[in-house]
Amino acid sequence: MSGINKVILVGHLGKDPEVRHLEGNVTVASFPLATSETYNKDGKRIEQTEWHNIVMWRGLADVASKYLQKGKLVYIEGKLRTRSFEDKEGHKKYTTEVVAENFTMLGRKSDFENGTNGTTAQADKSDNPAAASNFSLDPVDDDLPF
Amino acid sequence: MSGINKVILVGHLGKDPEVRHLEGNVTVASFPLATSETYNKDGKRIEQTEWHNIVMWRGLADVASKYLQKGKLVYIEGKLRTRSFEDKEGHKKYTTEVVAENFTMLGRKSDFENGTNGTTAQADKSDNPAAASNFSLDPVDDDLPF
Amino acid sequence: MSGINKVILVGHLGKDPEVRHLEGNVTVASFPLATSETYNKDGKRIEQTEWHNIVMWRGLADVASKYLQKGKLVYIEGKLRTRSFEDKEGHKKYTTEVVAENFTMLGRKSDFENGTNGTTAQADKSDNPAAASNFSLDPVDDDLPF
């Protein structure tokens, strides 16, 4: 039977997305995302940071490589996937990743502007009106908002 | 700026979906969904049921009308939408609905079989291979599970 | 059987929380929250805003009245509850609210500082170390972050 495997994260990118192009014209983007939590221990405020390996495929990877950068605050929805691999010494290891299904940029509007290549905010805005900040691979049911 | 508007429900259908066909060949299905919660009051076990108005559009409505029936247990993901209308006496009223984005059938396998018209489990299975129980309007990135 | 009734929102407060004190020393805070969504219609970027009625009870209301203000960006988790009431003309009406179970402030750190009564950022920080921004009614399993 089918189950549910859903992850919801809000955090900051630890690095710019690393983009790879696989055969068949498939794009993959990956980056670490930090989610922080604060709690009290012996009256002191402790911050604990959890790091997540985020992976985005195809169209989502393309848009991620365009908009997401180190330090940005982002909401990510996805699913868990654990895969095994061999490290350099031939030891079998496991890694758990969050395969993103959609993301939304949070934070100041200026964060939605792509400044990596020196385009001005204005140019970006005309190219990307109104701080478009929600991205997904959903079908383009674009005409009606439901 | 874009935000997040997400609802996650697991509950039972209170009625069979009501299906309407709008102009432009658009299908809409709607039904009430009950989510129950139990808590203790004065040592007695109380069950409180919340009713949700679920709305499904287009392809999701089509598949809902095929598989969902009164009493079935279902996981639904969607978003909130409040709209106004006038009742028969002309009074403005508001209703809040959950516009579903995908759903997954839970429960026994026999629940995934469409038994309304006496078709056998086998016939259902050939029509509906492997008790497919997760439905969404996501793009059919069907070849690879990520 | 028990079900799941969960709402996850990220949006901005439309107003300051309105706080009431009920008998039995129970605090209730309520405010509207806007979640915006952008989509394309005929090549134009449309923003559609959904308004949610948020309700917080007891300790969560107390902390909300202290930290949440009009315009702030907040993550809210809660559940749906529809209740009926009579309006002034005696007509029965329904309203659906999101009863919050916890919230987390998002956005710039300066947003976490309570500036309503002129306390300085520094004073706020000592009172509220490290921009504590996650609030819930969970038990204070504070010593260990799991």
Add this chain to the structure above:
Amino acid sequence: MSGINKVILVGHLGKDPEVRHLEGNVTVASFPLATSETYNKDGKRIEQTEWHNIVMWRGLADVASKYLQKGKLVYIEGKLRTRSFEDKEGHKKYTTEVVAENFTMLGRKSDFENGTNGTTAQADKSDNPAAASNFSLDPVDDDLPF
């Protein structure tokens, strides 16, 4: 700043929970949970199962050890935590776990009855009135359902 780190799973236990008692009278329960997903590949129905390491602490572990068993269908909410350890050969490894914050049993009512040691349904029910199936570590705001 605080972030969000949330996991939502619906799946079946692969084994009975393994319960350990740590110093300080702390209980820990852990078990594997399977979430299955089906998709089409070349016209064939493929099922892919993802395994999650679930960990429950303290009171939640106690109730888990009482109600959860191999094969049961359960809704789990929690957060991701990756920790490192050394395997027998002294190699550093990482494992990602879902630290559960609450769970709800889904499925037939008979599944809520603890039949491992031959107690009757009736005895179970008196001990566990009304098939209580939602468990969490939330404060016992038991008198009012909000």
Add this chain to the structure above:
DNA sequence: TTTT
């Protein structure tokens, strides 16, 4: 290692 679950379930269908």
Add this chain to the structure above:
DNA sequence: TTTT
């Protein structure tokens, strides 16, 4: 109006 569901389910337990």
